[in-house]
Amino acid sequence: MLQFNKKTNTLELVQYRHSLQDVAEPNLFREIYSYDEIPKCIFNHRRVPMFPADEIWITDTTFRDGQQARDPYTVEQITTLYDMLHRLGGPKGIIRQCEFFIYSKKDRDAVYKCMERGYQYPEVTSWIRASKNDFKLAKEMGIKESGFLVSCSDYHIFKKLNKTRKQAMKDYLSVIREAIDAGIRPRCHFEDITRADFYGFVVPFAIELKKLMDESGVPIKIRACDTLGYGVSYPGAALPRSVPGIIYGLRHYAGFPSELLEWHGHNDFYKAVSNSATAWLYGASAVNCSLLGIGERTGNTPLEAMVIEYAQLRGTTDGMDTTVITEIAEYYEKEIGYRIPPGTPFVGKSFNVTQAGIHADGLLKNEEIYNIFNTKKLLKRPIGVAITQTSGLAGIALWINNYFGLEGERAIDKRNPAVAKIKEWVDEQYNEGRSTSISNEEMLEAVKKYAPEIFGTAFKE
Numbered sequence: 001m002l003q004f005n006k007k008t009n010t011l012e013l014v015q016y017r018h019s020l021q022d023v024a025e026p027n028l029f030r031e032i033y034s035y036d037e038i039p040k041c042i043f044n045h046r047r048v049p050m051f052p053a054d055e056i057w058i059t060d061t062t063f064r065d066g067q068q069a070r071d072p073y074t075v076e077q078i079t080t081l082y083d084m085l086h087r088l089g090g091p092k093g094i095i096r097q098c099e100f101f102i103y104s105k106k107d108r109d110a111v112y113k114c115m116e117r118g119y120q121y122p123e124v125t126s127w128i129r130a131s132k133n134d135f136k137l138a139k140e141m142g143i144k145e146s147g148f149l150v151s152c153s154d155y156h157i158f159k160k161l162n163k164t165r166k167q168a169m170k171d172y173l174s175v176i177r178e179a180i181d182a183g184i185r186p187r188c189h190f191e192d193i194t195r196a197d198f199y200g201f202v203v204p205f206a207i208e209l210k211k212l213m214d215e216s217g218v219p220i221k222i223r224a225c226d227t228l229g230y231g232v233s234y235p236g237a238a239l240p241r242s243v244p245g246i247i248y249g250l251r252h253y254a255g256f257p258s259e260l261l262e263w264h265g266h267n268d269f270y271k272a273v274s275n276s277a278t279a280w281l282y283g284a285s286a287v288n289c290s291l292l293g294i295g296e297r298t299g300n301t302p303l304e305a306m307v308i309e310y311a312q313l314r315g316t317t318d319g320m321d322t323t324v325i326t327e328i329a330e331y332y333e334k335e336i337g338y339r340i341p342p343g344t345p346f347v348g349k350s351f352n353v354t355q356a357g358i359h360a361d362g363l364l365k366n367e368e369i370y371n372i373f374n375t376k377k378l379l380k381r382p383i384g385v386a387i388t389q390t391s392g393l394a395g396i397a398l399w400i401n402n403y404f405g406l407e408g409e410r411a412i413d414k415r416n417p418a419v420a421k422i423k424e425w426v427d428e429q430y431n432e433g434r435s436t437s438i439s440n441e442e443m444l445e446a447v448k449k450y451a452p453e454i455f456g457t458a459f460k461e
Contacts, residue, residue, distance in 0.1 A: 008049075018207065018253060021200035022166040026154030029195060029240065039230060044238040048248035053258035053285040056314070057096040058306050060085060061264070063110070064099040064127045064147075065300055066290035070338070077336060078110040079117075081291065084328050085303075086119045090319030093121025094310060095303070096286065099147060102126045102137060111141060125187070130175040135182035145185040147223065148175060152202050153192035165201050173208055180218045187221040189264070194230035198239045198249060206254035221260045222250060223288060226275060229268030229298065233278035243275050247282040262286035265301045267293060272301040277309050291328060292340060292347060304328070304346050323380045346379065353384035354395070361394035361414070387438040389430040396422050399443060400454060418451030425450065 005012050032040050062085075063078055073081070082098060089095030098114070101107040115124050127147040128134035138146050150172045151157060157168045172188075179186045188209060196202050206222060213220045224246055231243045239245045247263070250256045263279030263286070265272045276287040293302035304325045311317045329347035332338040342350035352375045354363060362369035367383050376382040385391065385398045393414035400419070401411045412419065425446055426438060438446075447454060 007051075018199045018203040020165060020169060020204040021197065022164055023154075023197075023200070026158035027197045027200070028154060032241070033195060033230075039241075041232055041234070041241060042238040043234070043236045045236040046238070046245075047235050048244050048252075048282065050244075050281050051248075051251070051283045052281050052313075053283055055259070056280045056285050056287075056310065057094050058089070058303060058310070059097040059099065059262060059286050059288045060095060060122060060290065060303055061099045061288050061300060062291045062294070062303070064101055065264075065296065066294045067101065069294055069296050069299065072106070073110075073336075075106060075110045075113060079113045080331065080335075081328065082114045082122070083117070084324050084331070085122055085291075086117070087321050088307065088324040088328070089121055090317070090321060092318050094307075094318055094320050095122050097125050097145070098122040099125050099127055099288075102128060102134075102141065102143070108141065111143070115142065127189075130178075132178065132182070135179055135184055139183050143184070145187055145221075146179065147187040147189050148172075148179065149191055150175075150188045150205070151191040152205065153196040154201075155195055156192055157201075169201075169205050169208065172205070173212065176209065176212060176220065180212075180216050185219060185221075187223055187262075189223045189225050191225045192227040193224045193246060194226045194228070194240050196240055198246065199253075202246075203249055203253045206250055206256060210255050219260055221262060222256055223262040223264050224250065224279070224284070226263070226265040229266040229271060231265060231271060231275040233271070233274050243278045244282045247279050247284050251283045258283050258285045260285075262288055264288040266295065267298040267300065272299070273305045273309065276301045276306055277313065280309075280313065292332060292338070292344070294338075308346060322378045326380045350384075350386070352381055353386050354398075361392070363394075363398055387426060387443055389427070391426070393419050393423055396426065400447060400451070403440065403443070403447075404454070412454065416451075418447075418454060421450040422446050 002011050002013065032042055062081065063073065067073060085095050085098060100111050102111060111124055123145070124143060125145040125147065126138050126143045128138055130148055151160065157163055157165055161168060176186045176188065190202065193202060209220050209222070230241050232241045233243050247261060250261055251258065261284040263276055263284050265275045272293065279287055287301060287306055289303035289306050290300040291303050293299040307320055307322060307325065325346055329340060333340060340348050342348045345351050352371055354370060363371065363383055371383050382402060384402060385395050387395060387399055397412055397414040397416065397419050400406065406412060429438065
């Protein structure tokens with residue numbers, strides 16, 4: 001059958017109706033996923049169209065998936081971070097939702113505290129078990145949307161659930177109907193989608209969900225979960241690993257609109273951010289993230305990374321307050337006691353700090369040469385320099401200017417005699433066997449000793 005697609009303004013064939021393939025033996029894609037070898041990336045050279053949604057946004061799982069990989073947050077910590085997420089997301093609610101457990105009293109107390117804030121965004125949602133008691137609990141708490149686990153790979157259906165595909169689909173649909181009857185908007189977590197038989201199970205199941213949605217009038221979301229981080233963004237990559245193919249297939253063959261599609265990626269193969277951005281580009285409105293990427297094993301897609309990615313793709317922050325990213329990082333380190341690796345982009349202490357003398361020389365002349373963007377304005381993180389044996393005269397001059405806030409005519413040059421004296425002292429430290437960087441406190445004492453005029457003038461002003 002032919003149908004005119006108003007979005008692409010072309011005639012398209014729509015006779016493809018994928019039905020469930022209820023196989024007797026699980027399809028484990030052993031040619032790709034041989035457990036004793038590194039997974040293979042297969043190409044079929046089929047490319048699908050890039051089709052970004054009219055609106056894209058971020059959802060947060062810090063208090064659900066993020067809590068599965070660390071000590072539980074306190075109620076106060078959750079509410080403080082929730083406030084920060086609200087500020088970071090801005091008035092347009094680019095951070096659209098936050099996902100919570102509701103199993104324990106502490107979890108529920110945190111949910112109530114966050115709901116009392118009265119924010120439109122991020123909306124409080126939950127993740128619950130497929131039981132009537134949990135449906136009732138979520139409804140009583142005033143939660144309108146909840147996530148449900150609907151594992152979709154044969155690894156899970158056959159080996160974890162001990163069911164056939166037909167039995168699994170029947171059970172899943174029964175649970176979703178019960179949730180709708182209980183007044184809960186379902187969000188279906190398609191677990192392990194990058195090892196699933198896409199046209200034999202994923203699309204047929206999604207088609208049944210679409211029918212149920214059309215019958216009930218209740219929106220049903222699909223969260224495509226790359227549970228083990230197998231997804232790839234490469235053009236022409238084959239399913240089940242192709243992120244473009246997954247998003248395209250859910251839109252084109254299952255008929256799900258962008259606003260009901262969400263990507264949830266893990267970072268096992270260092271691809272969480274690129275895969276999430278790819279999901280946006282190929283038609284998913286939402287990407288699911290956690291603060292600092294904290295999550296099971298290697299973690300989730302870092303929320304702060306997708307804030308920056310959003311601005312790169314859309315050309316605007318759309319009102320997001322990116323300086324809150326630095327506040328969140330400081331809160332994790334000072335109040336929660338979580339150590340952020342220093343080199344972590346945007347949040348690590350060293351992400352915009354140079355140690356190389358040649359880089360420092362460039363920064364001294366113009367910071368745009370070696371800084372990714374105006375980190376002082378956008379993140380409240382001015383460029384920094386760590387003094388080591390490779391910092392040179394330029395590094396020392398840059399440290400002094402940064403520390404004392406010397407700009408314009410007040411800034412000192414690397415040819416300043418006092419800088420040479422401090423460098424002699426630094427060189428002496430490393431000639432004697434030192435292996436650590438010079439601390440700010442040590443540098444301050446060195447400036448006080450070898451450049452008293454700079455020290456005194458800076459503090460006087």
